[in-house]
Amino acid sequence: xxxxxLVANLxxxxxxxxxISKQKDIVDSQQKQIDGVMAEIDKCKSEIxxxxxxxxxxxxxxxxxxPDELKDKKASCRSEIDEQRPSKKNxxxxxxxxxxxxxxxxxxxxxxxxxxxTVTAVLGVVVGLVIDVSLVGLIVGxxxxxxxxxxxxxxxxxxxxxxxxxxxxxxxxxxxxxxxxSRLKSLERQLSEYKEKNMVEAIQSYAExxxxxxxxxxxMRNALNAQYTPILSQSDWANIDLLxxxxxxxxxxxxxxxxxxxxxxxxTDEIVGAIRQAAIMVSNQIREAAFNLGKLMASCFDxxxxxxxxxxxxMMSALNTINENIIANTEAVEASLAAxxxxxxxxxxxxxDKIDTGSQKLVADMNSMKKNLKN
Numbered sequence: 581x582x583x584x585x586l587v588a589n590l591x592x593x594x595x596x597x598x599x600i601s602k603q604k605d606i607v608d609s610q611q612k613q614i615d616g617v618m619a620e621i622d623k624c625k626s627e628i629x630x631x632x633x634x635x636x637x638x639x640x641x642x643x644x645x646x647p648d649e650l651k652d653k654k655a656s657c658r659s660e661i662d663e664q665r666p667s668k669k670n671x672x673x674x675x676x677x678x679x680x681x682x683x684x685x686x687x688x689x690x691x692x693x694x695x696x697x698t699v700t701a702v703l704g705v706v707v708g709l710v711i712d713v714s715l716v717g718l719i720v721g722x723x724x725x726x727x728x729x730x731x732x733x734x735x736x737x738x739x740x741x742x743x744x745x746x747x748x749x750x751x752x753x754x755x756x757x758x759x760x761x762s763r764l765k766s767l768e769r770q771l772s773e774y775k776e777k778n779m780v781e782a783i784q785s786y787a788e789x790x791x792x793x794x795x796x797x798x799x800m801r802n803a804l805n806a807q808y809t810p811i812l813s814q815s816d817w818a819n820i821d822l823l824x825x826x827x828x829x830x831x832x833x834x835x836x837x838x839x840x841x842x843x844x845x846x847x848t849d850e851i852v853g854a855i856r857q858a859a860i861m862v863s864n865q866i867r868e869a870a871f872n873l874g875k876l877m878a879s880c881f882d883x884x885x886x887x888x889x890x891x892x893x894x895m896m897s898a899l900n901t902i903n904e905n906i907i908a909n910t911e912a913v914e915a916s917l918a919a920x921x922x923x924x925x926x927x928x929x930x931x932x933d934k935i936d937t938g939s940q941k942l943v944a945d946m947n948s949m950k951k952n953l954k955n
Contacts, residue, residue: 598934
């Protein structure tokens with residue numbers, strides 16, 4: 581096989597890997613759509629959990645915290661008022677003081693009015709004492725009653741103020757509770773829509789687009805294996821750009837020399853720079869190579885397309901035998917896959933579309949798609 585034909589075959593192998601890489605882009609896009617819906621579902625669930633905790637907290641405030649606070653504040657007000665009420669000690673002191681203030685005068689007046697005789701004078705003193713005690717009792721009682729009435733009125737006013745204040749608090753909490761419940765219903769509807777609509781649509785889209793892409797990538801991988809493994813071991817496919825670089829720049833005249841050149845550079849630090857340089861050259865020369873090696877590449881594309889048709893027929897035959905209970909979307913997958921026969925033009929387009937993707941990444945994409953097939 582001549583050098584130009586060898587380079588054309590390596591470009592064709594790269595085109596096939598580019599097709600697989602493009603299928604991986606489809607799968608990644610579909611998986612990203614599912615992941616996005618899952619992220620929204622998880623976010624919605626998290627918000628619902630937080631909101632339920634907030635609703636429970638608000639309910640607890642309304643039924644327990646605020647009533648307990650009101651009760652405690654009322655008790656505090658009562659204690660404060662009770663401290664201002666006349667004490668027993670003060671009442672006794674006032675009584676004694678009034679008694680001694682009024683006693684002399686009352687006894688003198690009574691004795692004078694009842695007469696100068698000793699008996700009547702004594703009687704007058706007694707009468708004065710009785711009047712004194714009665715008057716003092718009346719004064720002390722009225723004082724106690726007036727003060728208590730004022731304090732009770734003040735306590736009642738404080739109770740009323742507190743109750744109005746806590747009525748506002750409870751009204752605010754009820755408003756917040758209603759808003760939280762309304763938000764909860766909205767989130768639950770949103771979660772239901774994510775699960776019953778968005779996720780179903782994402783899964784259906786994955787089945788209709790990603791599954792055929794996975795199968796098509798497998799077809800291409802099998803076709804590439806059948807066509808190019810006899811020429812180049814699959815373990816060396818990641819180095820296609822380097823091999824093309826060695827051959828195109830005259831550093832090697834055949835594949836064996838190119839592989840030896842690669843092994844020699846791999847043992848030194850030069851390999852990193854060589855890979856980068858090769859990727860740049862291949863990226864710059866893909867269109868030029870398609871022009872210069874047009875006939876050779878077209879011939880290689882034809883051979884690969886024929887090999888792909890064989891793989892495609894085998895795949896379609898295998899799909900026809902799959903039980904519908906195993907894959908519910910078999911018909912949709914078959915219909916989509918049947919329309920995806922790769923032509924020479926599409927191979928060329930894939931080669932151009934992946935012009936900036938290195939061969940190492942292309943092979944990594946192929947291996948990733950192989951794992952997707954197993955899953």
